[in-house]
Amino acid sequence: MNSILDNILWHTLSGPHARFSVGTQTVRRYAPGFSPIIGFADELQPDLVALKPFCQSGEHFYCAGWTGVVPAGWRLEAEASMFRMVWAAEVPAEDVRGDAGIVPLTAEHAEAALALATLTNPGPFGLRTLELGEYFGSFENGQLVAMAGERMQAGEFHEISGVCTHPDFQAKGLARRLMLALIRRQLQHGETPFLHVMSDNATAHGLYQRMGFEDYCEVPVRVISRL
Known part of the structure; x- marks a missing residue:
């Protein structure tokens, strides 16, 4: 099934909530002060390298749809699953x-x-x-x-x-x-x-x-x- 809902985080942060977010054409986050959430244009290949300039050391973020290897410069703090x-x-x-x-x-x-x-x-x-x-x-x-x-x-x-x-x-x-x-x-x-x-x-x-x-x-x- 291919729906906006399949990657709603990205479609939100790059669409209606772009004014509340920062990032690039491949990855965006809510700006500081909002909910600490990341959206990836491609959840299977999250571009965390491109996000680093928009983050401070020690900041924690929630992201969904991704289970791959955590790249250098980032640490996995917790993982679970949720129903949409x-x-x-x-x-x-x-x-x-x-x-x-x-x-x-x-x-x-x-x-x-x-x-x-x-x-x-x-x-x-x-x-x-x-x-x-x-x-x-x-x-x-x-x-x-x-x-x-x-x-x-x-x-x-x-x-x-x-x-x-x-x-x-x-x-x-x-x-x-x-x-x-x-x-x-x-x-x-x-x-x-x-x-x-x-x-x-x-x-x-x-x-x-x-x-x-x-x-x-x-x-x-x-x-x-x-x-």
Whole structure:
């Protein structure tokens, strides 16, 4: 199958998010401050040599679709696999509460969003990640306790990302409600929602399947650092 979704990282970083990224015609990364993600024009032959001028020693990055030998000047920090899932259901029904309690997140929420992401580890997240799309949050007594947003996008596909809930506020359906609000918006705009979930996270994978997502593919994911 040959789809933009097969190499969505590259199509995002070289396309709609080119203004948020740096690199060359063969490899690009989100600029410092955004999610530390790399996209390769050819995932089977990643041009990490061309990326070195755009990185600092010690920086860590996430990349996907690549399992080859790590070239000199780079170190493999971790590797696993993740499911890339695509929405395959109807438009979710409107919440009877409407948008009550759903707060659009802006630059003023950046530090709180980063703190929540650091605590819960929903995936690579940076102080400026909120600029990459729409992000919604739920608050309790002024504290951001759940969020969900949009990150990668290319063609018709738009990623649901940064989904997390503070441990003290789980099992209330907060993040799920935020996700459904984003999914409704995307579908109404003619977009196709997709997301990533680690292959060993059976609980989240099952939840997303019950919501209406289907597995598109399973891809390797690595964390590498520049020496």
